[in-house]
Amino acid sequence: MTKPSTPISSSRRPASQRPASQLPVARRDWALFLDFDGTLVSLAAHPDDVRVSPHLKAILGELDEAFGGAVAVVSGRPLDQLERLLAPVSLPMAGIHGLEWRDRDGTRHTAIDQPAQLASCRDALATFVEAHPGLHYEDKGVSLTLHYRSVPELAEACREFFEAQHRALGDTFELIDGKCVLELRPGGYHKGTAVARLLDETSAFRSRTPVFIGDDVTDEDAFRIVNARGGHSIRVGHQDETAANYSLESVQEVLTWLESMTTRDL
Numbered sequence: 001m002t003k004p005s006t007p008i009s010s011s012r013r014p015a016s017q018r019p020a021s022q023l024p025v026a027r028r029d030w031a032l033f034l035d036f037d038g039t040l041v042s043l044a045a046h047p048d049d050v051r052v053s054p055h056l057k058a059i060l061g062e063l064d065e066a067f068g069g070a071v072a073v074v075s076g077r078p079l080d081q082l083e084r085l086l087a088p089v090s091l092p093m094a095g096i097h098g099l100e101w102r103d104r105d106g107t108r109h110t111a112i113d114q115p116a117q118l119a120s121c122r123d124a125l126a127t128f129v130e131a132h133p134g135l136h137y138e139d140k141g142v143s144l145t146l147h148y149r150s151v152p153e154l155a156e157a158c159r160e161f162f163e164a165q166h167r168a169l170g171d172t173f174e175l176i177d178g179k180c181v182l183e184l185r186p187g188g189y190h191k192g193t194a195v196a197r198l199l200d201e202t203s204a205f206r207s208r209t210p211v212f213i214g215d216d217v218t219d220e221d222a223f224r225i226v227n228a229r230g231g232h233s234i235r236v237g238h239q240d241e242t243a244a245n246y247s248l249e250s251v252q253e254v255l256t257w258l259e260s261m262t263t264r265d266l
Contacts, residue, residue, distance in 0.1 A: 023257065024211075024232050026260075026266055027209065028066075028068070029209055030070065030208060030210075030211050031067070031071075031072075031205040031210045031231075032063060033071075033074050033198070033212040033226075034213055035073075035075060035191075035215060035222075035236075036075035036082065036085075037050065037075065037076070038236060038237070038251065039213050039214055040060075040255070041251065045149050046136055046147070047081070047147070051085075056255065057086065057089050059258055059262060060089050061089055064091060071092075072092040072093060072094065072198055072205070073093045074094045074195060074212075074214075076095075076097050076183070077095055077096070078095045078096055078100070078140050078141075079100050079102055081095075082095055090104060092204075094198075096140050096143055097176075097183075097185065097194070097218055098111065098191055098197070099142045101197070103202075104204075111142075111189050114142055115142060115173075117172075118143075118144060118169075118184070121165045121168070121184065122139060124165060125137050125146065129146070132154055135147065135158070142185065142186060144184045144185075145182070145184075146158055146161075146162060146183075148180050149181070159177070159182065173187060176218055178217055179216050190221040191212075191221050191222040192221030195212060195222045195226065196225050209231050211231055212231070212234070214234075214235065214244075215236035219235070219244075220242065220243050223235070223243040227245065232245070232246060234246040236250065
């Protein structure tokens with residue numbers, strides 16, 4: 001089984017990163033995998049505050065054409081949100097960190113049924129959020145996410161609450177700590193497994209050099225998969241510890257680099 005996302009109790013070894021000026025030259029045989037929040041769009045206090053510009057949609061459409069259909073969005077968001085935000089762009093997508101995915105034609109797949117074990121945690125989470133104004137949670141069916149970006153002073157209380165829920169659920173679930181967000185989800189599925197599935201099972205991606213761009217700890221599994229397959233991993237923002245071997249400073253740098261691929265012959 002592929003190594004799961006790093007739990008909040010574990011540590012990662014630092015890895016050297018090369019700056020944007022040393023990014024690899026784009027090739028037609030790439031398979032491009034793109035995180036969404038913090039990579040294609042700036043992070044917002046609430047997930048519903050994010051908007052996607054027509055310019056970004058145009059870039060994605062042009063990239064899809066340039067790479068022969070080997071472009072996918074791999075996100076922690078549910079597919080419903082990704083489809084709504086990116087419409088009318090139609091790309092392969094993986095949602096909830098690979099727990100669900102859709103083909104280019106819109107056919108949907110789910111890796112696991114809604115876990116019955118989450119029922120008690122749902123009730124406890126709703127009560128916890130109600131008692132702490134400024135928090136927001138998402139019930140994604142197969143996972144539960146708690147956002148505290150608007151009240152960062154509650155970070156420790158949120159971690160303690162989710163750690164207790166994690167202990168109650170047991171080792172078949174993972175607790176992931178991201179940028180002002182915590183998530184409980186079934187173990188064994190993550191962005192790395194989503195990338196591997198596309199590379200192994202989808203003709204448009206098969207036998208290509210994988211490239212993954214992401215900004216958060218939940219992207220580290222994908223970086224490791226891409227590195228193991230001789231591809232290029234790119235982390236967005238300033239981090240001291242990452243498996244990525246390249247870096248970009250910001251969402252704007254990501255968009256500038258992606259757009260440059262659409263304006264020249266590959």
